[in-house]
Amino acid sequence: MGIVEIWSNLWSFMASIMFVYVMYGQFLPYNLLEYIEKYTRKLTNIVNPYVEINFFEKSGDSFEHDETYELIQTYLSANSSQNAKRLTAKIVKESKHHETPRVLLTLGDYEEIIENFKGIKVWWLANRTHPKTPNSYEQRFLTLTFHKNHRDLITTSYIQHVLEQGKAITMKNRQLKLYTNKPSDYMGKPKWSHTTFQHPACFETLAMEPCKKEEIINDLIMFSKGKEYYNRIGKAWKLGYLLFGPPGTGKSTMISAIANFMNYDVYDLELTSVLDNNELKKLLIDTSSKSIIVIEDIDCSLDLTSQRKNEEEDEEEEEVVKKKSYNNKSDVTLSSLLNFIDGIWSACGGERIIIFTTNFVDKLDPALIRRGRMDKHIEMSYCGYQAFKILAKNYLDVESHDELFPIIEKLLGETNMTPADVAENLIPKSINDDFQTCLNNLIQSLHTSKQKAEEKA
Ligand SMILES: Nc1ncnc2c1ncn2[C@@H]1O[C@H](COP(=O)(O)OP(=O)(O)OP(=O)(O)O)[C@@H](O)[C@H]1O
Numbered sequence: 484m485g486i487v488e489i490w491s492n493l494w495s496f497m498a499s500i501m502f503v504y505v506m507y508g509q510f511l512p513y514n515l516l517e518y519i520e521k522y523t524r525k526l527t528n529i530v531n532p533y534v535e536i537n538f539f540e541k542s543g544d545s546f547e548h549d550e551t552y553e554l555i556q557t558y559l560s561a562n563s564s565q566n567a568k569r570l571t572a573k574i575v576k577e578s579k580h581h582e583t584p585r586v587l588l589t590l591g592d593y594e595e596i597i598e599n600f601k602g603i604k605v606w607w608l609a610n611r612t613h614p615k616t617p618n619s620y621e622q623r624f625l626t627l628t629f630h631k632n633h634r635d636l637i638t639t640s641y642i643q644h645v646l647e648q649g650k651a652i653t654m655k656n657r658q659l660k661l662y663t664n665k666p667s668d669y670m671g672k673p674k675w676s677h678t679t680f681q682h683p684a685c686f687e688t689l690a691m692e693p694c695k696k697e698e699i700i701n702d703l704i705m706f707s708k709g710k711e712y713y714n715r716i717g718k719a720w721k722l723g724y725l726l727f728g729p730p731g732t733g734k735s736t737m738i739s740a741i742a743n744f745m746n747y748d749v750y751d752l753e754l755t756s757v758l759d760n761n762e763l764k765k766l767l768i769d770t771s772s773k774s775i776i777v778i779e780d781i782d783c784s785l786d787l788t789s790q791r792k793n794e795e796e797d798e799e800e801e802e803v804v805k806k807k808s809y810n811n812k813s814d815v816t817l818s819s820l821l822n823f824i825d826g827i828w829s830a831c832g833g834e835r836i837i838i839f840t841t842n843f844v845d846k847l848d849p850a851l852i853r854r855g856r857m858d859k860h861i862e863m864s865y866c867g868y869q870a871f872k873i874l875a876k877n878y879l880d881v882e883s884h885d886e887l888f889p890i891i892e893k894l895l896g897e898t899n900m901t902p903a904d905v906a907e908n909l910i911p912k913s914i915n916d917d918f919q920t921c922l923n924n925l926i927q928s929l930h931t932s933k934q935k936a937e938e939k940a
């Protein structure tokens with residue numbers, strides 16, 4: 484008789500015992516049940532060449548949800564659930580603002596699936612405990628079974644692989660959140676409130692010089708490769724951007740594109756609602772990993788400038804400042820903001836991108852923008868020809884036009900128009916407007932803008 488046969492006979496014997504145990508267990512005294520179970524297990528262990536590892540749904544003193552169990556569930560749902568016949572559907576509603584809930588399929592009770600890892604077979608069984616006393620609770624758990632010869636590989640590489648994949652899938656599926664800070668409550672505690680972040684912006688539709696865009700994307704990919712990679716190349720694992728440029732050049736759009744690309748939450752920090760340094764510290768500590776902390780219009784929210792405004796400054800600039808300044812500037816100081824930001828980078832393993840935006844880069848304190856603190860100063864400028872081509876593709880689905888494109892190229896070189904204004908002109912104004920009408924509207928508008936600039940000059 485071969486070893487496999489012996490094992491399968493023994494297994495059916497065990498199964499019969501288990502059957503009797505389940506059927507008549509309730510009629511037997513508790514001590515006797517425990518005795519039978521103990522010796523059945525002992526007997527099984529002697530001949531069983533398989534190792535079992537259980538992962539419980541809840542663990543710890545307070546019986547909390549175990550993250551490991553969740554990650555394995557996610558991994559199995561994505562990788563092997565197509566082989567399972569009985570599945571349990573769970574509706575995941577990310578937030579009250581999120582209208583379409585997601586369906587998460589997990590293994591049904593006692594469902595078993597087989598996985599192959601580097602040619603090694605492993606079994607996963609969705610199990611549940613049977614409460615033995617009236618006071619004990621039923622608990623779900625997943626059992627991983629494999630041959631004892633592969634113990635080392637499975638307990639290290641395979642489990643690691645499952646958890647990493649589970650984490651990656653969770654990150655990919657999660658609904659991004661947009662956090663904004665609220666003034667302190669009556670307890671003096673500042674708070675973040677959040678809604679779902681649903682902005683369609685992506686790098687593909689962002690209008691800017693292709694090489695500049697490529698550089699940022701490469702930066703982000705490097706950053707996402709993580710700490711070890713950065714250590715290896717001898718660079719600090721942090722990312723800070725300063726986006727500057729006139730209104731309507733796509734600074735906020737760029738932030739949304741970065742959030743979507745990285746799959747990071749966004750913390751929009753409104754400094755004017757932060758009372759003092761202490762509050763700022765609490766808020767920053769309260770941000771989660773894999774997030775972007777944004778401070779928009781940094782020049783308007785903090786008293787950063789040592790120089791007073793020049794009387795002869797451009798009227799248009801004045802207008803913007805007036806629009807964006809707030810009466811009540813907070814007591815947050817520049818030096819504490821910088822300290823906390825440096826602190827966040829060193830203490831939190833760097834999984835936070837910090838982005839400042841401003842319309843006037845010259846007004847910022849050099850300490851804030853010195854190279855090394857902000858890794859890149861990205862100028863979002865008026866619409867150039869390359870940026871226009873991206874907008875034309877997005878808005879009109881046109882990639883070239885022998886006659887009109889060269890005119891637009893010339894005019895864009897002669898006058899300043901923001902991508903927001905170019906985009907506005909490209910949107911059809913009536914149902915009969917075809918793409919040529921829209922391009923002509925833009926040309927008209929560029930002419931007007933050029934004339935105005937000349938008159939002003
Ligand atoms: N570079 C761009 N690419 C694609 N769309 C753009 C770009 N710039 C502006 N837009 C369009 O114009 C709108 C306004 O742009 P956005 O809010 O990003 O400008 P901003 O630079 O943040 O301006 P502000 O300084 O006033 O905050 C966006 O919703 C987008 O539709």
Ligand SMILES: [Mg+2]
Binds near residue numbers: 734735736779
């Ligand atoms: Mg903006």
